[in-house]
Amino acid sequence: xxxxxxxxxxxxxxxxxxxxxxxxxxxxxxxxxxxxxxxxxxxxxxxxxxxxxxxxxxxxxxxxxxxxxxxxxxxxxxxxxxxxxxxxxxxxxxxxxxxxxxxxxxxxxxxxxxxxxxxxxxxxxxxxxxxxxxxxxxxxxxxxxxxxxxxxxxxxxxxxxxxxxxxxxxxxxxxxxxxxxxxxxxxxxxxxxxxxxxxxxxxxxxxxxxxxxxxxxxxxxxxxxxxxxxxxxxxxxxxxxxxxxxxxxxxxxxxxxxxxxxxxxxxxxxxxxxxxxxxxxxxxxxxxxxxxxxxxxxxxxxxxxxxxxxxxxxxxxxxxxxxxxxxxxxxxxxxxxxxxxxxxxxxxxxxxxxxxxxxxxxxxxxxxxxxxxxxxxxxxxxxxxxxxxxxxxxxxxxxxxxxxxxxxxxxxxxxxxxxxxxxx
Numbered sequence: 001x002x003x004x005x006x007x008x009x010x011x012x013x014x015x016x017x018x019x020x021x022x023x024x025x026x027x028x029x030x031x032x033x034x035x036x037x038x039x040x041x042x043x044x045x046x047x048x049x050x051x052x053x054x055x056x057x058x059x060x061x062x063x064x065x066x067x068x069x070x071x072x073x074x075x076x077x078x079x080x081x082x083x084x085x086x087x088x089x090x091x092x093x094x095x096x097x098x099x100x101x102x103x104x105x106x107x108x109x110x111x112x113x114x115x116x117x118x119x120x121x122x123x124x125x126x127x128x129x130x131x132x133x134x135x136x137x138x139x140x141x142x143x144x145x146x147x148x149x150x151x152x153x154x155x156x157x158x159x160x161x162x163x164x165x166x167x168x169x170x171x172x173x174x175x176x177x178x179x180x181x182x183x184x185x186x187x188x189x190x191x192x193x194x195x196x197x198x199x200x201x202x203x204x205x206x207x208x209x210x211x212x213x214x215x216x217x218x219x220x221x222x223x224x225x226x227x228x229x230x231x232x233x234x235x236x237x238x239x240x241x242x243x244x245x246x247x248x249x250x251x252x253x254x255x256x257x258x259x260x261x262x263x264x265x266x267x268x269x270x271x272x273x274x275x276x277x278x279x280x281x282x283x284x285x286x287x288x289x290x291x292x293x294x295x296x297x298x299x300x301x302x303x304x305x306x307x308x309x310x311x312x313x314x315x316x317x318x319x320x321x322x323x324x325x326x327x328x329x330x331x332x333x334x335x336x337x338x339x340x341x342x343x344x345x346x347x348x349x350x351x352x353x354x355x356x357x358x359x360x361x362x363x364x365x366x367x368x369x370x371x372x373x374x375x376x377x378x379x380x381x382x383x384x385x386x387x388x389x390x391x392x393x394x395x396x397x398x399x400x401x402x403x404x405x406x407x408x409x410x411x412x413x414x415x416x417x418x419x420x421x422x423x424x
Contacts, residue, residue, distance in 0.1 A: 049117060052119055053118065053119040054117065054118050054119075055115070055116065055117045055118075056116050057114065057115045057116070058114055058424055059111070059112040059114050059131075059423070059424060060391075060421055060423040061111045061424075062111050062112075062419055062421040062422075063107075063108050063419065063420045063421075064082075064106070064108070064109075064186070064417060064419050065104070065105075065417065066081065066082070066105045066106075066107075066415060066416075067102070067104045067415065067416045068102065068104075068105070068414070068415045069100060069102045069413070069414045069415070070089065070090050070100065070101045070102070070412070070413055071090075071098075071100055071411055071413075072090040072093075072098040072410075072411040072412075073090045073093070073099060073100075074090065075089070075090050075101075076088065079136065081103060081105045082105065082107060082110075083135075083187050083188035084190070084192070084379065084399055084401050085314050086313050086314065086357075086374075086377040086379065087313075087314065087315065087316050087374060087403070089401055089402070089411045089412070089413050090411045091403055091405055091409045091410055091411035092410065092411060094409075107146070107148075108134075109133070109134040109135050109137060109148050110133060110134070111134060112131065112133045113132050113133075114130065114132075115131075116130075124159060124160045124161040124162065125159075126157065126158070126159050127158045128156065128157045128158070129155070129158075131152075131153040131154040131155075132150045132151060133153055134148040135188060137149040137151060153171075154170070154172050154173075154198070155170050155171050156169060156171060157169055157170055164205075164206065166204075167202070167203070167205075168201075168202070168203040168204075168205070169201075169202050169203075170200065171199060172198060172201065172203075173197070173198055174197040174201070174214060174311070175201065175203055175210050175214070175242045175243075175257065176195055176197065176244065176286060177196060177311075178244075178286070178288035178289070178301065180253065181255075181288040181299045181300065183299055183339035183341070183353045185351055185397060186385075186395055186396075186417050186419045187381060187399055187417065189314060190353060190355075190381060191337035191353055191354075191355030191381070192313045192356070192357055192378065192401060193303075193312070193334075193336045193337045193355040193356050193357040193379075194313065194335070194355065195286055195288075195301065195311050195312060195335075197311050199214055200214070208245055208246045208247060209243075209244075209245055210244040210245075211242070211244075212241075212242045213239040213240070213241060214241075214242060215240070216234075216236035216239055216240050216262060217234060217310065218233045218235075218263045218264055218265060219231070219232050219309060219310055219318045219319050220263070220265055220318055220319060220320055220321055221318050221321035221322070221367070222322050223322075223367060223369040224369075227369055227372055228369040228372045228373060230318060231265055233265040233266060235264045235265065235266045235277075236262050236264045237279075240261050240262075241259070241260040242257060242259050242260075243257065243258050244256070244257040245257075251291060251292040251293070252291045253290050253291075253292075255286075256285075256287050257285070257286045257288075258283070258284070259283060259285070259286075259305065259307070259311065260281065260283055261281065261282050261283070261307045261309075262279060262280075262281055263281070263307060263319050263320055264277070264279040264280075265328065276326045278327050278328045280320070280328040281307075282306045282307020282320070283305050283306060283307060284304070284306075284307055285303065286301065286304075287301070287302050288301040296340070296343060297340075297341050298338070298339070298340050299338070299341070300337065300338045300339070301335075301337055303335050304332075304334045305332075305333065306320075307319055307330050308335070309333070312333060312335045312357060313335055313357050316357055316374065316377055317333050317359045317374060319331075321367050323366055323367060324366075324368075329366070329367075331362070332359070333359045333360070334357060335355075335358075336355065336356065336357070337354065337356075338354055338355075339351055339381075340353075346387075347386060348385070349384075349385050350384050350385070351381065351382070351383055352381070352382050353379075353380065353381040353382075354379075355377075355378065355380075356376065356377065356379075357376065358375060358377075359373070359374065359375060359376070361373045361375055361406050371407035372405060374403060374404070374405055374406075375404050375405060375406045376403075376404050377403055378400075378401070379399065379400060379401045379402070380400040381397060381398070381399050381400075382397065383395055383397035384397075391423040392421070393419070393422075394421075396416065396418050397418075398414075398415070398416055398417075399414075399417065400412070400413065400415075401413040401415075
């Protein structure tokens, strides 16, 4: 009779203890939930991009030391001191009297930075890219700070709306240019016969086929006081139209591209009265590719057309010329290169590149200053690079460039370049 009440009291005490422990546990859970909420809020406030978006950054730091010798005098532009620009190689003057010129240039302007994002949505993945370097800068002062201005290389958005299908809008490499075929040389651009253009565009991709509408610009030769001047106009009414097909055959990847352009100019008396104008259509074709040979590879490109103009060799030739009647005439042009990259060992590799281009310029009867037009270019690049650590490259390169005018005058460039590059 005594044991019954004692047992009941023990059970009540245990129930009370369990209720106390349960209440304490609920309080801990509530405090933990509140902490998670606070942490999530802090994370969202500190998040560099929106939830569901990934980002990446990278680039490289590069120091270039460049020693150049020009056979026919000092270049008119210092731009060629930073990288080979065929059109800027000095040629012998009409008098035939010129002294060789040499200089040395040390800079880090080819260093590069990029930032990309990618967001997956119900409509497909949307990615962006922003990329800068410091070449072609009008700023900077070599006396003290060398503070070069940054330069926009790429700025685009790409919408992958289906399997192998995308729409890109912004500034990037021209669809006419197969970047993967460009040789691995230390010079910023390399072969004088390569296609090389970045510009604003809208590009549609469906599997191997690419179609784009790209920013137009016209540069024409014009006779002036017995010489040649360049006329730059922006009066086109149509964008440049480009189609490209990318293919593969075993270890060979290749592309074929076609270009259609409207060339236009307009001359005015002041800004109101039009005194002359003309418009003409031209074309360009390009075949490029890369053939992988084990660790080595062979890269090539050949382009032909009557309006390659600014697309070829850093505007090695203008798009056409204005004849005596004020009409635009196009010029047949071609350019190409072949380059071989060889690994001597895991830590040593070289690239050897040969390139040339030429233009079928008009005669003096059609263009009075025809003798001053560039008729052909050649270039050679050969380098040796040491790779002591991942993404670290130390190398040297010999470059040779040659320019010839229609009247036979020539000029040569010999260059030694040393570079240290680290990608991150």
